[in-house]
Amino acid sequence: MAILEIKGLRKSFGGVMAVAGLDLEVEDGHIYSIIGPNGAGKSTLFNLISGYYPCDEGRVFFKGQDITGLPPHKIARLGIGRSFQVTNIFPKLTVFENIQASFIYTRGKGLKLFSDAGKLFREETEEILSKVGLIDQAGELAGTLAAGDRKRLELGIVLATGPDLLLLDEPTCGMSPKETANTIDLIKEIAEKESLAVLFTEHKMDVVFSIAVHITVMNFGAIIAAGKPDDIRANEKVQQIYFGEDRCSSK
Numbered sequence: 001m002a003i004l005e006i007k008g009l010r011k012s013f014g015g016v017m018a019v020a021g022l023d024l025e026v027e028d029g030h031i032y033s034i035i036g037p038n039g040a041g042k043s044t045l046f047n048l049i050s051g052y053y054p055c056d057e058g059r060v061f062f063k064g065q066d067i068t069g070l071p072p073h074k075i076a077r078l079g080i081g082r083s084f085q086v087t088n089i090f091p092k093l094t095v096f097e098n099i100q101a102s103f104i105y106t107r108g109k110g111l112k113l114f115s116d117a118g119k120l121f122r123e124e125t126e127e128i129l130s131k132v133g134l135i136d137q138a139g140e141l142a143g144t145l146a147a148g149d150r151k152r153l154e155l156g157i158v159l160a161t162g163p164d165l166l167l168l169d170e171p172t173c174g175m176s177p178k179e180t181a182n183t184i185d186l187i188k189e190i191a192e193k194e195s196l197a198v199l200f201t202e203h204k205m206d207v208v209f210s211i212a213v214h215i216t217v218m219n220f221g222a223i224i225a226a227g228k229p230d231d232i233r234a235n236e237k238v239q240q241i242y243f244g245e246d247r248c249s250s251k
């Protein structure tokens, strides 16, 4: 079953067609990748799916429900968790508090405003910290973490929202090859254990080929190829646009 279904999605910024009438289906429990050069429209697509930007045209269905036009917090509560290309953490809170804040944000509805927030969701928070391998850094300030650990924390923050679909925007951006490999293993492991569907954007081709069962290639807001890793690897159009492209933008 398709957990996410996108039909004719379109978004322009001034004269720039960032997403140009795009169709995409994500099957439940599988890992999908969207690749494409900088400016192809990948982040915009994520912003449209998660409700951060309104679309100009088209519809987004999640678990069969039309979620087009819903605000981001409602979409998050329905089960779409997303991370951003640029890390989105509270740098002055500890690693523990960052995850805890995510639980409170998602599940804390109805809690007393001045209740002792520090005591809430402690067990759940520890469980997530173990999952993403940050239990030893629980007390460190999030702002002092190395790039790879920050991304792990982000993943933890998203997992705390209890998603069925994870949208990860360039999850290995800025990482060394070793950190990249570790992060990919972690994403795979978590996706399998929690039977999550994952849609992620990526620049490094080897990462994509090692993790995704299905790859969609975007250029100028449109899909130029879609299929299994072997088909994509052999695709001439893909090879052309990818020649010399191997870094993520810092936007």
Ligand SMILES: Nc1ncnc2c1ncn2[C@@H]1O[C@H](COP(=O)(O)OP(=O)(O)O)[C@@H](O)[C@H]1O
Binding pocket: 013, 016, 017, 018, 036, 037, 038, 039, 040, 041, 042, 043, 044, 045, 249, 251
């Ligand atoms: N908020 C915005 N305002 C204006 N233009 C934008 C905005 N977000 C993205 N764009 C433009 O849309 C196009 C797609 O960008 P983006 O989705 O960030 O691509 P990618 O993530 O694939 O690098 C680019 O031309 C970019 O400059």
Ligand SMILES: [Mg+2]
Binding pocket: 042, 043, 044, 085, 169
């Ligand atoms: Mg992007």
